[in-house]
Amino acid sequence: MTCTDFLKELTDYLDATIDASTQAELEDHLAWCHNCYVICNTTKKTIEIYRDSQLYELPDDLRTRLQVAILSKCTAKKKKSTT
Amino acid sequence: MAIIEQKARDTASDELALVQAAKRGDVSAFEQLVKRYDRNIFRIAQHITQNREDAEDVVQDAFLKAYENLEQFQGNSKFYTWLVRIAVNESLMKLRRRRSDRTVSLDEDIQTEEDSMPREVADWSPNPEQLYKQGELKDILRKTIQGLPASFRTVFVLRDVEGLSTEETAEALDLSIPAVKSRLLRARLQLRERLNKYFRKPKGGEGKK
Numbered sequence: 001m002t003c004t005d006f007l008k009e010l011t012d013y014l015d016a017t018i019d020a021s022t023q024a025e026l027e028d029h030l031a032w033c034h035n036c037y038v039i040c041n042t043t044k045k046t047i048e049i050y051r052d053s054q055l056y057e058l059p060d061d062l063r064t065r066l067q068v069a070i071l072s073k074c075t076a077k078k079k080k081s082t083t
Numbered sequence: 084m085a086i087i088e089q090k091a092r093d094t095a096s097d098e099l100a101l102v103q104a105a106k107r108g109d110v111s112a113f114e115q116l117v118k119r120y121d122r123n124i125f126r127i128a129q130h131i132t133q134n135r136e137d138a139e140d141v142v143q144d145a146f147l148k149a150y151e152n153l154e155q156f157q158g159n160s161k162f163y164t165w166l167v168r169i170a171v172n173e174s175l176m177k178l179r180r181r182r183s184d185r186t187v188s189l190d191e192d193i194q195t196e197e198d199s200m201p202r203e204v205a206d207w208s209p210n211p212e213q214l215y216k217q218g219e220l221k222d223i224l225r226k227t228i229q230g231l232p233a234s235f236r237t238v239f240v241l242r243d244v245e246g247l248s249t250e251e252t253a254e255a256l257d258l259s260i261p262a263v264k265s266r267l268l269r270a271r272l273q274l275r276e277r278l279n280k281y282f283r284k285p286k287g288g289e290g291k292k
Contacts, residue, residue: 007201011268017249035204039275042207042282046275047243049212053224056129056138058122066125066139070117070146074110077151082108 001029006036014044102162106153117146120163123245124170130240131174133229134181141177145170160254167247167255171237178233201272203279211282227277235270242267 006029012018013026030037058066098119104112121142128141148169149156156165212220228236241252242263253263 007268007272011264011271014271015249035201038204038206039201039272042279043271043275045207045211045282046271046278049278050224050228050239050244050274051246052212053221055221055224055228056126058125062139063121063125066121066142067114067117070143070150071110071114073143073147074113074150077147078108078110 001025003029003033003036006030006033007039010040010043013040014047098162099158102153102156102158105150106156113150116162116166120166121146123163124166127167127170127240127245128174128177130228130244131171131233131237132177132181134177137174137177137181141170141173144173148173161251164247164251164255167241167245167251168257171241171255175233175237201276203276203283205279205283207279207282208284211278214282223278223281227274230277231270231273235266235273238263238266239270239274243271 006026009018009022009026013023018026030040098116101112101116105116124145125138125142128145129135129138132138132141145166149166152169156162208214215223228239231239237256238252238258241247241255242249247255249260249263249267252258252267253260256263258266
């Protein structure tokens with residue numbers, strides 16, 4: 001397995017959606033290829049950091065304001081359709 | 084595992100019941116769906132549009148559009164996947180309006196495979212997220228993801244931030260599964276490459292500090 005082959009399978013490997021024999025081949029490659037080992041670990045870390053980052057949380061006051069606006073439009077829409 | 088699966092089934096059937104009630108005109112049932120998913124839709128919209136006001140508009144427009152078109156929701160997919168699809172389309176429309184000089188679409192695929200190939204292979208410091216204060220780290224992450232093409236950013240956010248499956252992402256974005264996988268790989272590798280300069284282990288040292 002070459003490094004290019006490894007990278008092609010990286011997403012499935014990280015998502016654990018890979019068959020057992022390909023997984024064994026990838027792990028065999030990782031055992032001796034330091035570059036792919038580093039790329040694999042740092043890509044995994046990239047995903048974890050973004051997943052845990054809470055970059056764009058909806059503040060409570062804005063959330064309430066949006067909910068009120070949405071539901072009042074839905075209620076108006078309902079009234080219009082029943083009249 | 085059986086408990087988790089049972090819980091997922093319960094959530095799905097409860098969701099379907101709420102959708103059915105909302106279809107019959109029960110606004111309070113729809114309110115529960117809004118409360119269940121508004122945070123997710125806001126995050127997705129803000130990631131795609133990169134603009135707070137646009138994200139607020141998308142949340143309102145997406146839910147209203149969903150409400151108006153509930154009859155068209157057939158229940159073949161999850162309500163959430165259907166809602167995400169509406170929100171992504173609304174977000175891309177906002178992005179197009181802001182960048183009227185260029186086309187933005189999910190077919191945007193301007194870079195070649197080689198552009199995603201790692202150029203720098205440097206190991207990172209252990210716990211690299213602890214090298215920066217929380218606000219500083221968030222700025223780095225925002226700036227980094229903003230640099231990705233919208234098509235890559237969207238796939239990454241749905242799969243890796245929001246946790247949709249590959250199949251759900253493909254359905255929400257109207258892409259094939261291989262297209263989702265290809266964009267996801269390239270998004271992940273490009274983000275990793277761009278984060279290198281912040282997180283790499285300095286030569287002969289243990290980290291930034």
